[in-house]
Amino acid sequence: MKNFQILRYIKKILPLIIVFCLLATGGVYFKLSKSNSYIASEVIHYNDAQAEQGLAPTGDKLDVNEIKSSAVMSKVVDKMGLGGIYSVDSLISRVNITPIEDQDKVAQKEAKLEEGEEYVYEPSTFIISFAATSSEGAAFARTILDETLDVYFEQFSQKYVNVAPANNTIENLDKNDYDYIEMMEMIDTSIDSTLSTLYQRIEQNNYYRSTETGVSFSELADDFNYLRESKVSSLFSKIYKYQITKNKSVLISDYTTRIDNNNISNAKDDSIVEDVVTVIDAYVTKMRESGNTNITYEYILDNLHERNVQDYVGDQTVTYDELIYSWRDHRESKEHAIIDSAYCTYVIETFANCTGACDGSCGYSNSTCTELSNVYYTDIKNEVEKEINALLGELSELYNTTMKTNDEYNKYLGASYISVLSSASVRESVNVPLYTVITFFFFMVIGCGGAIVLGRAGDIINYIFYTDHLTGFNNRAYFDKYLKAKDKKLLDDDVVYCLIDIANLVHINGEYSRDVGDEIIIMFKDYIKENFGKSKTEYIYNGNGSFVMLTEETDYITVEDIMRLFRLRLDEREERREVVIEYKIGIAETFKENKTARKLLSEAIKNKKAYTSDLNGKE
């Protein structure tokens, strides 16, 4: 059997291995590219000091998962016009939030907890990622992530920072059947509430100016104030002066009910105030009796000095303060209700007032005195209606500007409370080039391994089926296979077939024994090998003392010389000199007419010449 030579096996099918590897690698590359996804990631950090306690600026629990809430994602879907293409849930499932812990803080927390001290630490830096499929592309992943964070920043500010609303509550006021004075009260209340919101914003950031609307909160407040001073008060005075109402009875009933409600509320407050005073007295008495009031200021000062009062320890309102405060609040509520009732009485008196111009008929009528007596009443009423509508228009415009300014302020606050540490970067979930290279080498290893296994298996098969075990040459079966394989192929030039037949092998076997015959065959094999040396030759033992040598890259003369040397060697042999060997040698070289293997072989057979090696009597 042939030696185990790895390179021989590999070399044999190397082109096939390479082609297989390239095809397999191409397939894997295609599959990886198709199934690959793009992951856009951004690092954000909550700047607020309370974030590390897991709290939002308002003190509520900070829930980072709000980034992928349906409230945020549905806005993203709307903003990007993806409605009907993507479901909110499918996008939510692709958002991933990974906290990044500050290792120093974690170590500090563990140390404190080990000592039995309370220590709260929650990560305030997070990686936000969004995964897009290969067909959606990297740009899609980046855009969705950008839009999601845009919406979240704004929502964060709305929910946790800029919480006071500045909504337009009077938008459809003219469509509802409110009385004029009620409409004006609602407008006034709305302006009042908007102004207090705006003043809060001014206090937070006096010089903030929206780049979109070009106005600051302070300018908006000025605009609202201006409208209130000039137009709202003007309309109020007209309505009062001309007793303009849609329904006098309803109006008077409404304000009378308000007075009744205030009276009930006052009675309730009176009772509460009385109770609070009783509790305060009882509290003080108990404190006095328990000796707590005898504590000197030195004792308290010492106590305070022991503690670091500069460390904020939260609300320290004591029960006694709360009781006093409660007393004040209820008294204030009662006193304000009394003033409100006075205002209601003023409204009722204004609209029920009779100047005498109607001859007292307004007292029994559902119309006011002015309505009955002033011929211009309808014109004035229409004018007031028109002015109210104009005022509502102006206010709506102002509210729109306020909303836009507020929206931008929310975005601004969101970005100042949450900073971006690393802007959106996109990477592939699988490193396709790397895995492609790995795949190529993997298949190469598999291919080469396979080649070695197959090669060695081929060697074993060859040894079993295609090798003559006496000579070690290829056997007849191999030669048949060879001829069959060469049937449709042309031989190259410089191919020489050489045949050697031991003609009297049967005789030798009979006369000297079969072993001698075998010895002669082995001797022939050795001399053939020796003489053909390193030439490119395939050796075949065709059975019955017949040898075939298929030599390439040579010529007739060379092989003829080799045969001459072979004969000389045979004639000078030391072994079995007593045996007379008759043998034939046939040589044929490829020419135009005999370019196929079978033709060349028959030519070689045709060219056989007989020789005898008889050493008897020779020394």
Place this chain on the structure above:
Amino acid sequence: MVTSILQKLIILIVGIIFLVSAVLVYFRSKNVNNTERTQIFKTAEYFNAWIILACFITTMVLGIFNHYELKKSVHAIISLNYSEASQALNSNGTRYNMAEIVSDEVVKRAIEKGALKDVTVKELKNCLSVYPCVQGGVRDESEYHISTEFAVEYHALKNTAHLDSENVIKLITAAYKEYYIEKYTDNFKLEADKPDFTKMEYMDIVAYFNKETTSILNYLYGMAEKNPSFVTTGNTTFNAIAGEVHQFKEAQINQNLKSLILQNGIVRKQNEYVDRLSYQNKNVDFDRQKNDVSYMLCNQAIAMYSEEMTRIVLVPTWDQAGKYYMGRTKVGVDELSVMATNFSDYVAANEKEIMDNNLVINKISSNSPGAQLYASADSLIESIYGSIKDFEKTAINAGREYSSHKMNQCIAVNIYGISIINELKTMLLFAAFTYVSFMLRHISKKFPKKA
């Protein structure tokens, strides 16, 4: 589109020639032996004039089509030059979003700006892509990066093939720059229309002027807070302009105009205006009563504190801001005292408002100004209005100057067209491939078809 097809067709034809020739050589090589095969390759005319000419012509034709195809793709680099960009913020402090570069609004502006025909926003948007020139990573802090340069790529598609690519990218970047400056840089709202002063009460005009000048002052103080030392080309600062406006407001509006109107009782509709002020007084009086009650209640609450209990709570200490207060808590006496003072201030303010209104009512009732005074007031109003508009322009110009110089125009744009070197490289590669294909075809003919 046609050029793209022709370009691909040429490459396909050459590719087919290469494949067919290679297959022919492979199969026909079986009809000859090694020696003959070697001989064929050795004797092939490698410098065949016809092959070289055919190769040259094919390469040139492809080069022309390739040039037309490349002209369809251009890209631009948008750099953010303002300081907030390094924090991933717009210049107004909101979060920067790169996707806005190719947003519907920007694309629409570009189409309008270039009067581009037969193209919709969606079609043009499909040809555009944007990505950061440098992107960081998130695995490690050292990889963090805030992108401030973005590449915008345009590749013409079927619907936009009729547009000049370079022109489109120029329009997109210009539209974005315009959009960005409008949306994110300092802005000051201008009053669109001049109000009809003849329909406004004189005292309302004073309030209106006050409102307008306060608005200008606010803008200037805001800008001064950003950069107090910025000097405009007119050699002035925001604070200097604000000083002028403030002086003008006090002197011209609150002294001259207001005094003229008040002292002479100048009014358009006397009864209506007096009624309005009376209503205001009534209304303010309700507020005054409420504030007064609240003030008294705060005082009463403080008085209610038991002596023994105050001894416990009233200990001198200080709060987080470093201010001293009495007791362990500010909610008690201290808080009530502060509230009482506030309510007292409100009461005083209410009373002042009532007194002011009464003064106006008295002046209006006791005066009957002549036509000359009305003319003086009207003339002064016009003059003040003109001055306010001038101040407005000065303030805006100073603000714009600050934006353009100090913020380096916010955004810089560089446009990159076709690279001749890249085109030449492609042509050389294709020429080599064509030569090999044609040569292989030539050699394949030399092999016998049969053995």
